[in-house]
Amino acid sequence: MSSVAQTPTLAGHWEILRVDHWFKNVFAVPGVIVALTVVQHINTEGLFARLLLASVSLCLVASSNYVINELLDAPHDRLHPTKSSRPVPSGRVHVPLAWLQWLVVGALGIWIGSRVSTGFFVAAAVLWGMGCVYNVRPLRTKEVPYLDVLTESVNNLLRLLAGWFAVDPGVYPPGSLQLSYWMVGAYFMAIKRYAEFRFIGDASRAAAYRASFAYYTEARLLTSIMFYAASAMLFFGIFIARYRIELILAFPLVALVMAVYFNTGLKPDSAAQHPERLYHERALMAAVVVCTLVMALCFVVDIPALDRLLEMFPRSGYRPF
Structure with a gap:
């Protein structure tokens, strides 16, 4: 210090x-x-x-x-x-x-x-x-x-x-987009908290630095991360189904970005503590770039077959998605 x-x-x-x-x-x-x-x-x-x-x-x-x-x-x-x-x-x-x-x-x-x-x-x-x-x-x-x-x-x-x-x-x-965006932000922030908590390494020092750390434990932070991730994907799925079904093709890449970011948060002295340093994480940056490009394509390229596939099944019956 x-x-x-x-x-x-x-x-x-x-x-x-x-x-x-x-x-x-x-x-x-x-x-x-x-x-x-x-x-x-x-x-x-x-x-x-x-x-x-x-x-x-x-x-x-x-x-x-x-x-x-x-x-x-x-x-x-x-x-x-x-x-x-x-x-x-x-x-x-x-x-x-x-x-x-x-x-x-x-x-x-x-x-x-x-x-x-x-x-x-x-x-x-x-x-x-x-x-x-x-x-x-x-x-x-x-x-x-x-x-x-x-x-x-x-x-x-x-x-x-x-x-x-x-x-x-x-x-x-759309409200579904707003909620998804809020929850994915909470997911990133909770991982940052988790990385900070692990980096300090001492519960009493952590609590002195940030009052919320007096309550947090690694288990509680990990549980909250799971909640935010699930909520974000739920609302994102609603947005996709309602407004842009083509984005379903990018869904695995969104999940990949979240998984790689989670792995980044688990590293010692993780870059998740300092978002301005995340560009050093090559795997994360590669996943973000590919995901961004695919999502951009999904926004501008219409795939009518996806809409027709969903319309084949009544709401009360079986649907493939």
Whole structure:
């Protein structure tokens, strides 16, 4: 652990924005793709400009949330084997200026979001608000078992909604898709918690670092991971059957990505603790790329035979899927 106080620097203030985490906003892309392929008669005029503004807005809102996370987690990060070297606990940030940084960056991101569409503005504002719910007392849900995972993974859903409303189709995305996206986010977050818990390796130190670890055990975390995975696939299956049956061909690849990610979470000092390092996991990256390409094809290529196959069987009788 770092114990030497350092001098606040501009680099420290830049670092707490966590620009290397902006890649997480890629979770907004499926919202764009689904809106363009599922909803008919969308006005695409000015779409590129809206998507560009949406990207900037999401990055700024996310960075604002990272700043408050860094500020309020600093006392706990000092107890972590590696996070003690972060900018705030190591003294490389001027704390009052960082609070101003949090407000200004967040306000700018939400204002830019208001230029995209009303729906996107609401999604961006709620995303910023969830950063407060997750980090700020008296709620600070990151310290409450299970709520820590469920509220953090809501950000996954909000990014989906942001991508959807950046297209501005005039309707809401299907509930089955929203629930599936939320649960798959919870699956990823629970694996991150599991990897963190195993890395610390000492129950008392883990509880001192994160209050929810006082309740969690490896068995409880693994059980929750199973629940989130099953829920995500259930709702994804409903979405496939209702809106895009071709996606059933990509289902095995989705399962493969989840299995490889689970295996990543089981490794010592797992990259699942630090999502920005996941690109080092070659098997995971290969599975993600192949799955993404196949799903993209399933969205644009119609296979009428799949629909006809399902229509051959009445709802009350045998169905092959």
